[in-house]
Amino acid sequence: MTRSIAGGIALSFALISSFTLSAGAEDAPGAAPQTRSGDTAPSSGAAQGGPRVVPPKLAVYAEPLYPIEAAYSGANGVVQLELTVSEAGAVTEAKVARAGDLGAPFEQAAVEAALALQFEPATVDGTPRSVRIGFAFEFVPPESLRVVDAAPAALEPAAPEPEGQPATTPGQLSGRILLVDGDVPIPGVLLRITDGSGAVRAVSTDEQGRFALPELPAGPYLVQVRAEGFPPLDFREDVAAGEATEVTYRLAAITDEIEVVVEGERPPREVTRRRLERREISRIPGTSGDALRSLQSLPGVARPPGLAGLLIVRGSAPADSETFIDGTDVPLIYHFGGLSSVVPTDMLERIDFYPGNFSVRYGRLQGGVVDVGLRAPRTECLDDKGALTGKDNCFHGMGQIDFIDTRIMLEGPIAGDWKFVVAGRRSWIDMFLRPALEASGSTVTNAPVYYDYQAAVERDRGPDDRLSFRFYGSDDRFETIITNPAASDPGFGGNLRFGTAFTRFQGLYQKRLSKEVNLDAMLSVGTQTLDFGLGGNIKFVLDSLPINMRSEFGFQLHRTAKLNVGLDFQAAPFNLYVRAPPPGRTGEAAPGPLATQVPLEQQTSGTTFRPGWYADLEWQPFRRLRLVPGVRVDGALDTSGVDVSPRINVRYTLVERGQLGPSDVHETVLKAGFGKFSQPPAFQETDEVFGTPGLASNDSYHYSLGVEQRLSQQVRLTVEGFFKDFQNSVSRGPSADGTFTYNNEGRGRVVGLETLLKYDPDDRFFGWVAYTLSESIRQNCATCPAYLFQFDQTHNLVVLGSYRLGRGWEIGARFRIVSGPLATPVAQPPALAAIFSGDAGSYVPVEGAPYSVRLPVFHQADVRIDKHWVFKNFRLTTYLDVQNVYNNMAVEDFVYNFDFSQSAYQTGLPIVPSIGTRGEF
């Protein structure tokens, strides 16, 4: 016997209308059939003013056959399905979404029955539409198939007692329901207990999270746990006659599993988009929970040297990659070169990381892209255990403190649909660095300190109508007088001043203008200041007013094709003053100590204007094939150059999930991309004083080919090869007078292979193994010798995992082993390694071939332990994050004595423990 319970537990339905192509059959494996932001039209409960949606109505029911092979066990339970109902009302596709432990025969039976169902089609504004819905069959073994087994451990449902016979001693099922974090009891949870005959009992947990069903006939039971704010869970329990069965269920609140970013899902327009979940970001050991530092654990991202917070992506220079906050580029992503991100993890909705072959939405870059999204303010109400109550209009706050900084945040409703969030952070490093710097002989004028702040108001009427205004910024300050100048160059002494600050006021507007057209627009204006000085020889002051505008229209041309057309403008009035020695160039002889160099000067003002236009087509000619061809045109007023960049990305689903059977979770996706990526030369490269005017943009061609294989429900394997061909790179070469000037004769290539074996987060564990094999080569001209690029890393292996022990404890570890950094040696004996500069009193090294020595392998382990407590209306987390737990003295570079005749290894940071605590309500 089976029952349709579509009306009861069907999860939701989502339109697969002609303008929501991306939510179609190519949707990510394992995704629940829930409405997804940006993918689908609103459900029947859509916001007012939206299309009038009528869900499909069941017209003809088809009963699934109870699998005969399951009769002995008497298994019962629910098979939840995902159905695609056509405009005609037919079920064109049925996928198993959840089947518990029932097994393949039940799933097969459910699918076969589902395909025979008939519906009155769904309509949108009266027009029939194909939709996807949730549907469930409940299987109960028919009486005719029940088999009574004498074995006491048989799983058959309890047989009715014959009349006149004394009743069999009943059993008892009791237990507790607890939060995974902290083992806090959860009251008010509804449990639905179904016996073998289909009879249903219900019970709720008390204040202690306990429940008890004292008089249960012996037999197997399906226990369904349903609580708002938690994912639904089903368990199978056996109740023995005369015995008490005690169980404990631990639930993870959905609020703890909010997807900030998820790694590896198919991107809509890019070949590869790396995503990480909030839990992963906040728990990766060695990062202190910093979102952007967690990127360094992904394949394709090289380990930066020492404290340098550089983003080195697929063998490209750090300056070739850029970070955006909702489409606006920001001048820096880390405070003081790597201590922490300028945007705290708490403020993030997502991090999209594109290591290469990114779509035409992004330009003027030839490396990678990190696009960070600030999240909407939260106003959901939580109960005193931290679970969602379903109510809205509540305030939340957070405070966190560790050795590096402290931060606070407050968010909540304003009025109507409007919400707000404000947050701020200040560093503590001045507290311990001031004494350290003074002990080293420096006079500290301003101890290093940083701030960042974010504020946002947002009107959120769903994914099709969002209006948001943000103000955020960052400020780093440091000033000291170095009274012990470097013996190797006394020019590195005296007044060292560093200050960088930026602000951005940003408006976002996302709106579905019609059924076929949507708009995604962003405008930001801000300020940007960079003030850097060292003694009297170096001074750099830049003040600019960057203006960014992005606007993209999406046109649904056809059920299989969507055209995106956008513009991406950057303009920045600026004032610049530079006094500095001529920049050193790779291959050029050492210019001598800074202390004796005559500086150059440039004082200028103007406006950089770099407009960009782009268009791409999301085309799905076949269900399994997805093509995204596009082209981008960029102009640069400052260089008078125009770059045209065609690109195409392709994905093909070779094996669909469920293709090999209803319970099959395997999926195989092939992907490939090709495109041209142009990046204008840097300012100093074209400046008439410091560089060579008239340079053209750097060009590179990205090729990638890969496969994504889902191995199980939790485990995925991604392998991707990439190749970058650098052409017209800005390079340096000797001019007629012997000095080096810039030109466009540079060449280069990067070839590599990225492998990611990932266990997606579940209630207990997440982790991955990431390995990148690559080689990055440069040439200063076509006939010049090739050399390894400064940041080349042949091997980069990252293994990490984090496990919830229960009772609020979680422990994680990360291990990295990476090829050593490259260094440039000095001349070896019998040649002299250095020449004395009589004016500076120091020595100038005679350098060997650039980056020709590979330093020893880097390896490091980090450990993190978290403890989470849940109090009434308050949650507290404390963590210990230990970097370099076995205190490996990683080699970062060579250090030399005064005349470079002796050398040793410069090692990195020793073991660094960090303790932090965080409270939130």
Place this chain on the structure above:
Amino acid sequence: MRRRLLLGSSLLVASALAGAAACGPTLESIAQLSHIRIIGVRKSAPYARPGESVRLHMLWEDVSDASPRDAQPFFAFWCVNPPGGLFAECLAQVPTVPPAFSVGENFIDITVPDDVLRPSPSAPQAPATGSLYVFYGVCAGTLEVAGYPIDPDQGLSGLGGAFGAGGIGGAAAVDDAISEILGELAENGQVGEAFLPRCVDDEGEPLGSDDFVVGYSTVLVFDELRNEHPTILGFEVDGETVFVDCVDESCEEPFDVPELEDCVPGVACFDACDLDGGEGCPEVALRPLIPESVAERDEYAELAFGEDLGEAVWVSYFTDRGRVTGDVRLVNDAVTGWNAGYGTAFLAPSTPGPVRIWAAVRDNRGGVSYARIPGFVRSSEE
């Protein structure tokens, strides 16, 4: 530019922060004299004028275990206004003036060409400038120039003594010899690098940095601007003025250590430390007496950049025994001005006996002064 410069400046600041907290390996300090070392090269005028004659004096010391030994100082000059102001371009290009050599003496006289001045490429308002690059060194072996060995007594072998010891030979002989050398260099594809003397041992093997030092100095040339050398008025040890053995040119003479056998009044006196200059030894403050007036205004910066900057001035300390805690100390910062705490501290060696301490004060416009004090380390039991 901002992205790359931001990366660069961030790296520099991060390095400064890391340097404050990190420990590096211990390597030989510049302040610790142990082999052949050039303390400084002082020009008769830090800023010269076109047509002016400039003398460069070199103060060098050989405190190696093999001392005293025959070590040859030398000078070589052939380079004016190298491209990009890069000294290495002097080695990569043909000579811009006839090469001049001085072997066996601690000085060389050069004449600034009349047409040396060039306008600044980046600041038209800046005064025209020129630069002369003079190379020099000390060799504890046999010198070779352009492949020809120099006999200490006979000069360059095979060239008829054209480049004689102690200076340049007759003008006609020099011209002929240089023409011959230049012709050979051109045939071999060699240029200025060949004029940089090599130092070899008896087997003809090149000597390393313990026995051979090569250096260079720049003579900046202006029409009007002048710069004065820093001045050293005396020396203080532990707050007391002590005897100064020599200052500036008087130090050019071969070092003549006073035959100290014990502490005498007026001479710096230190107690031996069993830790041999290590951490935990008593720190004895010492500093040269430098008047604040040495920090002149940087007129070039004012004319070229409109910046009111002072000279950057720093002092380097050296000792042949014991240790100093700060080998280079800031005296005046171009932006923030005078640093009265430019002194350092001396940590005595474990063995009694004479000790010598040097201080070289430099500014960033080619000025330098040096002073030397003798001292004595007495037994800690005395």
